[in-house]
Amino acid sequence: MSDAKAAGNSARLLDLHRLMRRIRAFEEAAVAAHGTGEIPGPLHVSIGQEAVAAGVCLNLRRDDRITSTHRGHGHALAKGAGVAGMMAELHGRAGGHCGGKGGSMHIADFGAGMLGANGVVAGGIPIAVGAAQGLRLLGSDAVVACFFGDGAVNRGPFLEGLNWAALYRLPVLFVCEDNGVAAFTRTESTTAGPGIAARAEALGVPAETVDGNYAAAVDAAAARLLAAVRGGAGPRLLHARTTRLSGHTSTDAAAWRSTEEVAALQARDPIATLEAALLRQGASAEALAVVHAEAEAEMRDAREAARAAPWPDPASAWADVQDTGAAGRAA
């Protein structure tokens, strides 16, 4: 859909808003559960980046696929992964999408076309281009959205995967979530050259840069680019500038960022930004508060359910390795 339409269509904005609120509420609940120790392992939240996941995935069909990152809750939720299964997985409980074997860094819901978060930076890129190649071979017109961070553009698979997708004109939308940081390092200090879009163009992948904290802008750009991708024009890259409002992990305070800097980031909060726009367009504060409350209730329930769920059967630890030559129960 066109910018104008995206910006003008407040039903669409309300969909984006609800989705972003749900992502935020999911991750706030997860952070709380991680704080109490109920969620084990490392937890990377995308608080501040919700507009990218929402704006892209609202333009995808259920049979489209995505590959994600270590910071993948928003992508999964936006693509339609079941919330209960996600929350249970984070808790390592029975009923988790991955049976408690994956956790936050490996969350996946193949039924929803979510091919997996990834513990390896840029790890999803080759998988995404191959998925697109496979879909074409099967005669499907589904497309693939491949999410990665700005730290990933300095790993080899970025070059290989984009060149590959351009070469075979594969239906892939590469989405770079540029939050300016990689773990504890500013990516401006690790990334040479004119920028991410220019890198993509040099590999034959037309690219567009948007303010990733404006949901409507992401939505419009994604719609445009995905139309081209689905139309057979080959791959496209969406470079979305966004903000990591949290630390690298939920236990990282990112203390190296000045209070001024953090305040400046907070001022760009994509949800507050969208809510302001909605209010300007005449939405009622009450209505938005209801969405907020519903989202929090949904995730509170999900958390309660996960907390109440049993641990996976220990015997299940032996399953899902391989069909032939699977390890037997220790003697």
Place this chain on the structure above:
Amino acid sequence: MSDAKAAGNSARLLDLHRLMRRIRAFEEAAVAAHGTGEIPGPLHVSIGQEAVAAGVCLNLRRDDRITSTHRGHGHALAKGAGVAGMMAELHGRAGGHCGGKGGSMHIADFGAGMLGANGVVAGGIPIAVGAAQGLRLLGSDAVVACFFGDGAVNRGPFLEGLNWAALYRLPVLFVCEDNGVAAFTRTESTTAGPGIAARAEALGVPAETVDGNYAAAVDAAAARLLAAVRGGAGPRLLHARTTRLSGHTSTDAAAWRSTEEVAALQARDPIATLEAALLRQGASAEALAVVHAEAEAEMRDAREAARAAPWPDPASAWADVQDTGAAGRAA
């Protein structure tokens, strides 16, 4: 030195000519020896690409370093590696630079700053940037030239290495020998986007494209770029369009190339091209013939010497692995 000077200076052209003749003669001798079985293993010759090795390396100091490829005889010879040691190494004989342990694909002469051919495409790129970083740390003003083919620009280390060199402003001249083919595949069919120079620029590495079969042009461009690199301007890339007149290996006929295509390539022979220029500038055919004859004599002698050299002592196979925990002679 400037283009004009390079083109005008026939003493320089004669140096280039002698060097290119020696490279050609070396590899023709090697092909002959491989044909008789005296040289074992795969042999990749650079016949048709001599102007790149010569034009670049004549602008390097002995304490500068190079990293090379599987097609590295020309680079090694141009950098000043000992011919006898190279020919012996190709034959796997005692007296080879690597004691017969490396062969053609691993030819190296550290004394001449030749850090090694490489059996892995793009394998030399990370090594080159690290060598430059190390040299700077040691306070040296030596620079590194990093040779690779057009097939290497589709491997991850190309992106990582160029980004890295640009980031730290390292003294590296990247030299892409673009002969249009990678083994049995045309690289136009495997490389997307606007081209190699554009890829480099997108990674923060200023690049220049030259006709790599015009020795004077390569010489001039290399001189210019190396002046910048040595001056602390950071890395540069030289994209040299050239011609692989042989097959991929000395036993590959590259039969998939039409006779017209081969004829067109032959017409661009860098040595014939340079000799024509020299004749136009008044050099005598006799003088050029003498250089040719001397080069062939030198390499004939080198081949004779290698052939006459003993095999390495079998016991030496156990040496040069590591200081601690080296394998003992089998019981």
Place this chain on the structure above:
Amino acid sequence: MPEVTLVEATRLAVAQEMRRDPRVWVLGEDVARGGLFGQYRGFPEEFGEARAVSTPISESTIMGAGLGAALVGTRPVIEMRIFDFTLCAMDELANQIAKIRYMTGGQARPALVVRMPHGMWRSSAAQHSQSLEAWFVHLPGVVAVAPATPADAAGLLVAAIRSDDPVLVFEAKDLWQSVGPVPERIEPLPFGVARRVREGGDLTLVCWSALVPAADRAAAALAERGIGVDLLDLRSLWPWDEEAVCASVSRTGRLLVAQEAVTAAGFGAEVAARVVERLGPGNVRAVRRLGFPRVPVPFAPPLEAELRVTPERIVQTAEAMVRG
């Protein structure tokens, strides 16, 4: 049965499966020219460029794209050209392919095959001669096979393509040209079943891949000297035929493992350790491993000869074990 070379047998096997199942396809460098060894000769013509995909020199993506394509339901045959280049794709192979089924709780089924021509061949030196199959026995999530005859190579490839597991196929470059019978219709060969090459009562000799012919020559020579060798070609390394090996050793009392790979922490160590664990040291009279010393593969033929396992070395060692 027609007699064909091992490389041709693999070509016939993959072609048969591509005719049977349109989801099967091949990707790798120079596939458009039939592959480096001709193992895909005629594929672009018969199956088209969409199913015989000639790729850039991008090993990480050749491997990773194969995985992605498997995740949406195709069955890729991933060609690595030479095993050693697999080291450019280890994240994709070891962190992604081997683990994704488990990490996703069984949602992912990476039904793919990785072909890796390996081992010493024509003085190719250290970066083109490695035999690192032991690494993948140690890696959960993959099946690993290393056939030594045209029939086994064909049968295991068909089984690999039909399997829902990622199957790693180690193909001995040095055996490409060896000739043997291959049926018109190639049936899948079950994983994990060893092939008894010779029967004998004095010593169990275990081998696989390129060492099988050397071991067979050694066994013949030993037979002439009155030493009966029970020669087993494992064919599959994971799963491997523990039953057959243990049954044999419990008869012969002696286990000799001969491998082209480096002995230290090689697959032979697993075979030896497992047999001793299962039978108990008291029921075994002698255990020895032969393999390459912990040295990279050198270029010069006499240096390679100094280090590699030969029939003579196998004979020497076996004799010492039986007589000593």
Place this chain on the structure above:
Amino acid sequence: MPEVTLVEATRLAVAQEMRRDPRVWVLGEDVARGGLFGQYRGFPEEFGEARAVSTPISESTIMGAGLGAALVGTRPVIEMRIFDFTLCAMDELANQIAKIRYMTGGQARPALVVRMPHGMWRSSAAQHSQSLEAWFVHLPGVVAVAPATPADAAGLLVAAIRSDDPVLVFEAKDLWQSVGPVPERIEPLPFGVARRVREGGDLTLVCWSALVPAADRAAAALAERGIGVDLLDLRSLWPWDEEAVCASVSRTGRLLVAQEAVTAAGFGAEVAARVVERLGPGNVRAVRRLGFPRVPVPFAPPLEAELRVTPERIVQTAEAMVRG
């Protein structure tokens, strides 16, 4: 001697060597912030950004640049952050670093250290928990160490930095916070010398890295039950202390190897096979290996607990070996 954590011990060791030798430097991600675990805290301030280099997320180049820098005479300490990411740099490590000295006939001396925090730690799941040290025992051209105490970690790091060989240091993330004495002046600890943790006559228990504390607890429990365990912490995996292990087993007659890694084709297989080869099966009464099953590391704590080696499992197995 001051008591410090293992992670602090490594920080002190590398800092000491960087003060001693200006050719020593560190490169890796987030080094400017002291490294992921604080093992480089204060380095940029003390040594400057040219010697404490914070890099892009470019593992291939972190590894390969380390090699290049070593080839011109510096002595880099290459930080891999988490072992599993080393799989993004395997060409550089296995094809280049491990082989270049040999391929060049001794011209190259890649005097470098690769630090790889490995193993299970805080439910990090399959891609952040691997213990693949066995792969590198099988790889000619490298030294491999896996210390378990602050003093050993410090001493082996100093030895690694001073060595002209490429030395791979497997650092157990799970032991970072364990505390022990470390001398003010850290001396290099020789490679290949095991540490006897306890003396006992009934069974030889061999372990390394994260399993050492578990093995020690098991040995204590066994002692209470009247079983004397000769507990050896190998510390170095290549070279490893064959002499000490064989001497111990020839006394106890029983060998149990306990490892965090997968048992199949793990380093324990090499230890077991070598001991049996050297002593002869007739001189050994029992051999067993304990390790992770051939399964990726799961996320949920109860699943991890189901699969991992525990003191209880070591006790059970040891008792069965001695009494059974």
